[in-house]
Amino acid sequence: MPLCRRKLQGNPRIPELQQVLVRTEENRQEIVGYVMPYLNSTLRQFMSDKTVRKDRAGQLMAILHDVAEAIAHMHRNNVSHLDLCDVNVMVQTSPSPLAPEKTIVRAALIDFGSAQLFGSEDAKYFSLVTENYLSRLIRVDREMGHVTYK
Numbered sequence: 001m002p003l004c005r006r007k008l009q010g011n012p013r014i015p016e017l018q019q020v021l022v023r024t025e026e027n028r029q030e031i032v033g034y035v036m037p038y039l040n041s042t043l044r045q046f047m048s049d050k051t052v053r054k055d056r057a058g059q060l061m062a063i064l065h066d067v068a069e070a071i072a073h074m075h076r077n078n079v080s081h082l083d084l085c086d087v088n089v090m091v092q093t094s095p096s097p098l099a100p101e102k103t104i105v106r107a108a109l110i111d112f113g114s115a116q117l118f119g120s121e122d123a124k125y126f127s128l129v130t131e132n133y134l135s136r137l138i139r140v141d142r143e144m145g146h147v148t149y150k
Contacts (some may be wrong), residue, residue, distance in 0.1 A: 005112050007077040013108050014068035014139075015039065015090070039090035039108060046091040059105040063091065066107035074115075082114040 008014045010145040017128040019035035041049065041061065067089055074081060081088075 005115070007079055007117075008074060008112070009072060011073040013066045014073065015108050029101060031117075036110065039092045041091050041093075042087045043089035043107065044086040046093070047086070053064055059103070062105045063107040064090070070107075070109040074109075078118050079112075080094065080116050080118050081109065081112065082116055083111060087111075 005017065009016060015036040017034050017036060020031060021033040021035065022029050022032075023032045028052050040046070042043050067084075071081070071084075088109060090108045092106045092108070096104050
């Protein structure tokens with residue numbers, strides 16, 4: 001398991017890996033996938049699903065809270081996700097036990113393939129989003145003294 005992913009275990013907003021799928025070819029191992037607990041949908045799917053009754057304000061606040069909790073946990077462990085977008089936020093829905101007409105929503109972050117460890121000096125230099133969503137992905141090479149835009 002990659003070091004970034006190992007550092008993030010134990011937070012309910014970051015699903016635990018149940019298994020790492022590895023392929024071995026010519027004395028070389030390559031990670032080809034991960035097995036995690038099942039979650040209903042991506043944030044993109046959830047937001048476009050017309051069949052789910054949405055208490056928009058309450059549900060969106062719950063999603064925002066859960067994502068912020070996951071990001072705070074990552075940053076406390078010096079990990080930057082580097083690919084936050086609506087398909088890397090998973091949403092779990094369930095009926096409320098107290099009000100069955102309401103839906104409880106919880107969110108979790110997935111896809112740490114681009115995640116990077118950073119030191120406290122580097123914390124102000126990274127961008128958290130994918131180029132196609134909000135801004136360019138910024139990589140800073142402190143030794144070379146330049147910024148690269150991907």
